[in-house]
Amino acid sequence: MQPVLTVGLDGSPESLAAARWAADEAEKRKLTLRLLHAWPLLAPEPARVPSEVDQNYWAKRLVHTAQAELQARHPGLSVIGSLVAEDAENALVQAASESEALVLGSRGLESVASYFLGDISMPVVARAQRPVVLVRADTGEEGPVPAPGSRVVVAMKLRDSSESLLDFAFHTAAARGVSLLAVHGRSVPLHARVPWGVDHDVTEEMKRDAQKHLNKALRPWREKYPQVDVADSIRLASPAKAVVQAAEGATLLVVGRRAHRPGLAPHLGPVAQAAIHHGRCPVAVVPHD
Numbered sequence: 001m002q003p004v005l006t007v008g009l010d011g012s013p014e015s016l017a018a019a020r021w022a023a024d025e026a027e028k029r030k031l032t033l034r035l036l037h038a039w040p041l042l043a044p045e046p047a048r049v050p051s052e053v054d055q056n057y058w059a060k061r062l063v064h065t066a067q068a069e070l071q072a073r074h075p076g077l078s079v080i081g082s083l084v085a086e087d088a089e090n091a092l093v094q095a096a097s098e099s100e101a102l103v104l105g106s107r108g109l110e111s112v113a114s115y116f117l118g119d120i121s122m123p124v125v126a127r128a129q130r131p132v133v134l135v136r137a138d139t140g141e142e143g144p145v146p147a148p149g150s151r152v153v154v155a156m157k158l159r160d161s162s163e164s165l166l167d168f169a170f171h172t173a174a175a176r177g178v179s180l181l182a183v184h185g186r187s188v189p190l191h192a193r194v195p196w197g198v199d200h201d202v203t204e205e206m207k208r209d210a211q212k213h214l215n216k217a218l219r220p221w222r223e224k225y226p227q228v229d230v231a232d233s234i235r236l237a238s239p240a241k242a243v244v245q246a247a248e249g250a251t252l253l254v255v256g257r258r259a260h261r262p263g264l265a266p267h268l269g270p271v272a273q274a275a276i277h278h279g280r281c282p283v284a285v286v287p288h289d
Contacts, residue, residue, distance in 0.1 A: 004080075006034040006099040008092050008120075011062050014105025017137035021282055022103040023070040025133075027077050028175040031100055033070065035063050038084040038091035059083055088120050089127075096128035101168075101284070106134035106276065125276070126268055129259065131168055131286045133252070134276055149249040149281065151179040155239065155256065155271055156232075158184055158213040162256050162288035166217070169254040170225045172284070178251055179229040182218055184210055185242025186234070203236055210234045240274035250281045259287040 007022040009015050019035060026033040037059050063081040071079050084091045096102035104121050125132045154169035173180040186206060188198050214232050222230055235242035247253035255275045257268055268276070268285070275283045 002032050004032045004034045004099050005029065005101055005103065006036050006095045007103040008088070008095075008105070009035050009037045009062060009066055010088075010105070012105055013137040014107055014135070016066065016105070018103045018105040018133075018135040019066050019070060020073070021133070021135045023074050023077060023079070025101075025103070025172075025175075027074050029100070029171075032078040032080060034080050034082055034095070034099070035066055035070075036082045036084060036091065036095050037063050038086050038088040040085060040087055042083055042085035056083060089123050092120065092124045093127050096124070096130045096132060099130060101131040101133055102128060103133045103135060106136050106283070122268070122276075125272075125285050126257070129287055131284050133282055133284045135282045136280065149178075149251045151181050151250055152176070152252045152254060153181045153183055153243070153247045153250045154254040155243040155275070156182050156184045156214060156217065157239075157256070158210060158217060162286070164288045165254060165256040165286045166221050168284060168286050170221050170228055172252055172254070173228045174225050176251060179231065181246060181250075182214060182230065182232045183243055183246040184214055184232070184234050185237050185239035186210055187238050188236050198236075206236070207234050240271045243271055244274050244278045247275070247279050247281055247283075252282050252284055253279050254284045254286060256286050256288050259289060 005022050005026040007015070007019045009019060023033055039059060042056055042059060060083065063083065067079050067081050071077065092102060092104070102124070104124065106121060121134060125134070152169055152173040154165065169180060188203060188206075211234060214234065218230060218232065222228075233246060235246070237245075243253065243255065253275055255272045257272045272285050276285070
């Protein structure tokens with residue numbers, strides 16, 4: 001099967017923003033873009049019926065309208081439509097396994113949940129075995145979403161840095177021709193706190209230790225992607241807060257999550273949760289061992 005980037009469509013502004021982001025990414029990565037709409041009540045495809053009796057008319061129109069817009073914006077891009085008569089969550093998880101990445105719309109923590117983020121996106125992100133990118137739309141309810149920036153931000157755990165996480169982040173930065181910022185957040189321990197602030201000697205030792213591990217983790221990726229301008233940032237704050245703040249105005253924030261083990265319910269860690277709910281730029285959640 002030809003490598004594809006899949007986007008889930010439900011007709012919401014968020015899913016259309018996701019489709020536009022995915023088209024741009026697919027063009028840069030030289031991938032086929034698949035537009036997927038899943039609904040259990042889709043009827044079996046008839047040989048030929050007039051639109052007024054076609055039970056799938058609105059689903060087809062949704063996909064075809066998005067396909068026409070995206071191909072007008074990206075004339076050289078291969079775009080295919082896909083209607084799946086299945087539960088949306090399961091269809092998207094399956095689609096993710098067949099794709100380089102899955103792209104969905106997101107509304108963060110806004111009061112009215114979208115179709116995908118309300119009931120679908122979070123379980124899909126937690127279950128998918130491939131990267132899932134969540135894209136927000138400029139709805140005006142929380143102020144405008146910042147314009148795409150000129151760097152990819154990746155959240156680093158240092159001693160548990162994942163090859164799949166860094167490969168996705170560096171590959172995206174290289175494809176888009178932007179810089180990469182590796183961010184590590186580390187909370188100041190209680191014993192380092194003093195009445196006038198924090199113990200400077202303790203925090204400096206923390207930064208030196210973190211920098212050593214950060215340099216070691218990034219070195220092979222700097223060598224593999226010499227065209228990517230790489231910077232790093234060590235912040236004495238909770239990892240979730242450090243990552244969300246660093247990603248303001250970024251073109252993409254990349255965070256990891258543990259691939260769930262058999263017998264354990266899939267879940268997202270605090271950094272991934274904070275990134276999805278509070279990040280203003282697109283967020284890629286990359287599963288890893």
